[in-house]
Amino acid sequence: MAIRIQRVPSENLGGGVAARLIAILLALLVAAVIFSLNGADLGALGAHVLKSTFGSRFGLMDIGLIMTPLILTGLAVMIAMKVGAWNIGAEGQFCAGAFAATAVALFVPGPTVVIVPLMFVAGALGGMVWILIPTLARAYADVSELITTLLLNFVGVLLIYYVATGPWLDPSGMSFAATKRLPYDIPSFWGDVHWGLPIAVLLTVLVAAVLNYTRWGYEVRIAGSNPSAARYAAIPFRRHLIVVMLLSGAIAGLAGMFEAVGTAHRLQGGISNNFGYIGIMVAVLARGSAIGVLAGALLMAVILKSGIALQTQGVNISTVLALTGLILFFTAIGDELSHYRIVRSKPA
Numbered sequence: 271m272a273i274r275i276q277r278v279p280s281e282n283l284g285g286g287v288a289a290r291l292i293a294i295l296l297a298l299l300v301a302a303v304i305f306s307l308n309g310a311d312l313g314a315l316g317a318h319v320l321k322s323t324f325g326s327r328f329g330l331m332d333i334g335l336i337m338t339p340l341i342l343t344g345l346a347v348m349i350a351m352k353v354g355a356w357n358i359g360a361e362g363q364f365c366a367g368a369f370a371a372t373a374v375a376l377f378v379p380g381p382t383v384v385i386v387p388l389m390f391v392a393g394a395l396g397g398m399v400w401i402l403i404p405t406l407a408r409a410y411a412d413v414s415e416l417i418t419t420l421l422l423n424f425v426g427v428l429l430i431y432y433v434a435t436g437p438w439l440d441p442s443g444m445s446f447a448a449t450k451r452l453p454y455d456i457p458s459f460w461g462d463v464h465w466g467l468p469i470a471v472l473l474t475v476l477v478a479a480v481l482n483y484t485r486w487g488y489e490v491r492i493a494g495s496n497p498s499a500a501r502y503a504a505i506p507f508r509r510h511l512i513v514v515m516l517l518s519g520a521i522a523g524l525a526g527m528f529e530a531v532g533t534a535h536r537l538q539g540g541i542s543n544n545f546g547y548i549g550i551m552v553a554v555l556a557r558g559s560a561i562g563v564l565a566g567a568l569l570m571a572v573i574l575k576s577g578i579a580l581q582t583q584g585v586n587i588s589t590v591l592a593l594t595g596l597i598l599f600f601t602a603i604g605d606e607l608s609h610y611r612i613v614r615s616k617p618a
Contacts, residue, residue, distance in 0.1 A: 275610050289604030290555055294569070297596035301589075315583060322579035323572060327461065332578070333571045334463040335533050339364070340567035341470040342525035343549025346397075346518045348556055348563055349477060353514040354494035359404065359419025360522040361546025362426030363397035367523025368530040369429060370396030372537040375452040376438065385454050389531055390524070397523020398516045400426060405515040409508050415515070423546065431539045438537065448538035456532030466528035471564065473521070478560035490514055522546065544591070548574075551598050570594065 302312055323329045343360040350357035357363075370392040378385060404418035431447065440450040456464040481487035493500040493507045500507045525545060530537050548570055555569065556562030577590030 275612060289608045290557075290601055293600035293604045294597055296600045297593055300596055301593050304589075315580065318583060319576045319579045322582075323575050329575060329579075331461045331463050332575050333568075334460070334467050336571040336574050337567050338464075338466045338470050338533070339525040339529050339543075339545040340548060340552055340570050341467075341474060341563060342521050342528070343546050344552025344556060344563040344567050345470075345474050345477060345549075345560065346522035346525070347549050347553035348558065348560060349481075349514060349521070350518040351553060351558060352481060352494045353490050353511050354497060355408065355511065355515060355518075356416050357401065357419055357515065357518045357522075358416055358550065359401060359422050359426075359519075359546070360525075360549045361542050361544070362419070362423040363400045363519045363522035364526035364529070364542045364546045365423075365426030365430050366396040366400035367393035367526030368396075368537055368541055369426075369433065369526075370523070371527035372438070372449060372452065372530050375454050375531065376449065382454050386456065386531075389454065389527055393523045393527025394520040395523070397519040397521070397526070399519075400523070401515055401519030405512055405519075408515070409512050427540075427542065430537060430541060434537055434539050440536075445536065445538070447540075449536045451535050452531055452537075454531065455535065456528060462533075464528070464532035466532045470525075470528070473524075474560050474563055481560060486510075522549070525549075548594065551594055554598060554601055573597075 305312060305315065321329075323333065343364060346360050346363070347357050371389040374385065374389045374392045378388065380388075400422060401419065404413075404415045404422065407413035407418055408415045434449060435447045438449045439445075440448055442450065456466055458464045459468070481490065489500070489505045490510050492503070493505055493510045497507050500510075526542070529541060529543075529545070534541055552563055552566035552570055555566035573594060574590065577593075580590065
């Protein structure tokens with residue numbers, strides 16, 4: 271009986287989930303070893319993290335607030351992956367959405383019932399505008415969206431810093447690198463947790479249903495998995511690419527809108543908090559599943575909240591970012607290994 275290793279084209283669900291769980295455990299193990307070598311008390315740190323994250327109403331509310339932008343940025347990256355594209359620019363689209371929504375809040379007067387939906391639309395349009403050039407460049411000139419979307423991130427972040435420290439700076443002088451408090455809010459339903467969270471969850475479920483149970487979703491999945499086969503089957507690949515990329519930018523823009531209007535209540539430098547980049551991590555953990563985005567966002571929200579708790583114990587925030595990088599690193603390895611099977615065969 272001969273034993274050999276065979277590569278298969280796709281991983282099964284169980285193998286993919288197991289690979290991600292092992293990746294998370296390995297990343298936590300490496301982090302624990304590093305903390306131990308630096309003389310940290312792992313028991314005390316772990317107890318503090320658990321108490322701060324899950325042992326109080328305030329900790330759970332923080333997780334809900336962090337989950338909202340992570341769900342949306344993760345969903346934005348995931349839906350672009352469905353059509354075979356990598357939207358690395360969710361960070362910039364997040365900033366563009368926050369910028370557009372803030373502009374409406376500051377300069378368009380009107381009742382809350384009118385302005386809040388208008389900010390919602392402005393946030394989505396801001397993200398769409400920000401991804402428009404990379405989308406058209408990819409669709410009509412085959413320019414890699416990896417580069418164009420990534421470079422626009424820096425423009426978006428610097429745009430926020432410019433307006434928040436310059437023309438839109440709080441005239442009262444009470445805030446540094448931030449606008450005045452916005453006159454409109456996203457209503458809250460549990461403490462500080464606003465309605466952006468259930469809207470993000472509902473949007474995720476809606477995207478999952480469209481991708482899995484409609485003809486359009488089927489064509490998008492075919493176009494993303496095999497563009498040549500899509501063209502042979504008369505599926506309009508370029509049109510689907512443009513629509514999906516613009517939808518991806520709109521979703522990331524909504525994340526910025528909810529963060530500025532619902533959580534920070536103002537536009538400020540660094541408002542994105544790397545949510546756009548962490549959204550890539552959420553999408554990778556989701557394995558191309560819209561519903562999986564919810565689980566990935568919850569995991570990353572817990573990690574970020576734990577990082578906040580660790581900072582109170584003297585741990586640098588860079589350590590938390592390094593931990594997320596380790597999870598992504600081990601996940602990539604696990605994804606590749608999950609495509610291999612041990613096969614027993616009789617000799618010829």
